[in-house]
Amino acid sequence: MRKPVIEFTNFSFHYRTQSAPTLSGINLIIYEGEKILIIGPSGSGKSTLGHCINGLVPFFYPGEISGSLKIFGKETKKESIFKLSSMVGTVLQDPDAQFIGLTAAEDIAFKLENQCVPQEELFESVNRVADLVDMTGHLDSTPQDLSGGQKQRITLAGSMIDNVNILLFDEPLANLDPATGKMAIELIDRIHKQTGKTTIIIEHRLEDVLHGEVDRIVIIDEGCILANLTPNELLSSNLLIDTGIREPLYLTALRYAGCTITPMLKPKSLKTLNIEVNKTKLHAWYESVGYAEKKQKNDVLLELKNIHFGYSKTKEIIKDVSFKINKGELLSLIGKNGAGKSTLAKLICGFYLPTAGEILYEGENLIEQSIKERGDHIGFVLQNPNQMISQNFIFDEVALGLKFRGVADKDIKDKVFHALKICGLYELRNWPISALSFGQKKRVTIASVLVLLILLDEPTAGQDYKHYNEIMEFLWNLNQQGITIIMITHDMHLMLEYTNRAIVISEGQKIREDEPANILADEDVIRLANLKETSLYQLAKKADFFDQRDFVKRFIHFDRRTRQL
Structure with missing residues (x-):
């Protein structure tokens, strides 16, 4: 008989600062x-559910609890957060927010040091869990020496050091490149199989998590449990579509082809999917879908020529990078964590100066221009809009940059209104920023830097499917009005769906510049840049399509057209 370890019974939670309960019944x-x-749209309550399990609710996030939550038979509201941390180990989406020690070994050992564990036992425990997460060779490394994926492994080791029985992962893939995300899921899978620990994953990226084994999927929506099913049962239903959660892309392709998805097909992953019964329908659909190649734009707006840069004289980060950005392009800048993508963006904006090479804007060298001067042509939008916003009201935030540029007061109002109209915010022009959604805040930051060339760092990271579509359709429409957009992204489907060209950076060098579908068909580039094939490409292989890249292109074209109807 299975033993319950976590039991919610008619459980509700109401944050003190909210007008309504976040979790209900x-x-x-x-x-x-x-x-x-555990999955659900943004704001559904899934992270709050995780906070209830690890004790952050109510001990860090105060509020009113009703009903019961027991862990190993103990009522959590009667326990301390210290006691709960000895039962539940948590790995956050941002490992930097959890890193405490000056080295990896110190960080892993932190819990045991606080418990005054003898040194010999402490060393033994650190080596044991470091081996479990394949980080034995990095124990002397400092945080800045570790990649995002390595930091996550160290955080996981620190969570397991005192032998907790429950592991909770809160959006572990949010900041990882595709290949590192895949390895993270494989690591979680391996740890689960080796230790038998109860494992809970809260994540937006459903398809990526299903690369590993999952017993059940729980959908949270508007603070309630909408579904509690096995992967095969859930993927055979319409619940994901109805809730606004992106289903695995290979299933969307099968649905477009008129295939009926049932648990008997084992749709939980491409590895288990029985494609044989649907091959004919898939090939017939492919033949019926047209695809028109988009015309490339050739008027150069920005050009990097032989750019070199290093934070110190002894270590070069960017190595002889050259590429051109054409007017009106929507382009992806991709590569693994730490490849140099964000550094290139900062060089373009003038935050850093290259040690060699030229950056040309409409043929004019920008090297001598200040950040302020470049801001008249080039805007940079951070991943988190809250890190850019400094004013209380929309109008004031968008007007701030114009004031700093010395625009006359009589002209500011017209320019702000023009930017707000382009960004679909004119009707909200007098609203306080605190009343906006995340996506609307993102629009405000773009409106405040609305120039001819905009660089965006991970525009859709951590967003559910609804907000992903909202942000990307907004950027698409902005691009159609002549704004050139460069997106730094780890989202391979975003790259395929919205951009005509991608530049791949690896170890500070440009290794490929091509159409996205061609890049994801190049095994060497995939390996060097920590990318991965999309499930569409893998489906085309499994269904014996001769031209897998053309299958992907036709799907992208059809899918976009269908969603716009």
Whole structure:
């Protein structure tokens, strides 16, 4: 008989600062050794559910609890957060927010040091968990020496050091490149199989998590449990579509082809999917879908010529990078964590100066221009809009940059209104920023830097499917009005769906510049840049399509046209 380890019974939680409960009437049992995935739209309450399990609610985030939540039979509201941390180990989406030690070994050992564990036992425990996460060779490394994926492994080791029985991962893939995300899921899978620990993953990226094994998927929507099903059961239903969660792309392709998805097809992954019964329908659909190649734009707006840069004289970060950006392009800048993508963006904006090479804007060298002067042509939008916003009201935020540029007061109002109209915010011009959604805040930051060339760092990271579409359709429409956009992204489908060209950076060098579909068909580039094939490409292989790249292009074209109807 399975042993319950987490039991929600008619559980509700109401933050003190909210007008309505975030969680309502939750009934959920998680059993010993299970691996559970919790998904839901942004604001659905899934992260709050995780905070209830690890004790952040109510001990860090105060509010009113009703009902019962028991972990190993103990009522959590009667326990301390210290006691709960000895039962539940948490790995956050941002490993930097959890890194405490000056070295990896110190960070792993932190819990045991606070418990005054003898040194010999402490060393033994650190080596044991470091081996479990394949980080034995990095124990002396400092945080700045580690990649995002390595930091995550160290954080995981620190969470397991005192032998917790429950592991909770809060959006572990949010900041990882495609290949590192895949390795993270494989690591979680391996740890689960080796240790038998109850494992809970909260994540937007459903398809990526299903690269590993999952026992059940729980959908949270508007603070309630909408579904609690096995992967095969859930993927055979319309619940994901109805809730606004992106289903795996290979299933979308099968649905477009008129295939009926049932649990018997084992749709939880491409590895298990029975494609044989649907090959004929898939090939017939492919033949019926047209595809028109988009015309390339050839008027050069920005050019990098032989750019070199290093934070110190002894270590070069950017190595002889050259490329051109054409007017009106929507282009992706891709590569693994730490490849140099963000550094290139900062060089273009003037935050850093290259040690060699030229940056030309409409043929004029920008090297002598200040950040302020470049801001008249080039805007940079951070991943998190809250890090850019400094004013209380929309109008004031968009007007701020114009004031700094010395625009006359009589002209500011017209320019602000023009930017707000382009960004679809004119009707909200007098609103306080605190009343806006994340996506609307993103629009405000873009409106405040609305120039001919905009660089965006991970525009859709951490967004559910609804907000992903909202942001990307906004950027697409902005691009159609002549704004040139460069996106730094780890989202391979975003790259395929919205951009005509991608530049791949690896170890500070440009290794490929091509159409996205061609890049994701190049195994060497995929390996060097930590990319991965999309499931569409893998589906085309499994269904014996001769030209897998053309299958992907036709799907992208059809999918976009269908969603716009």
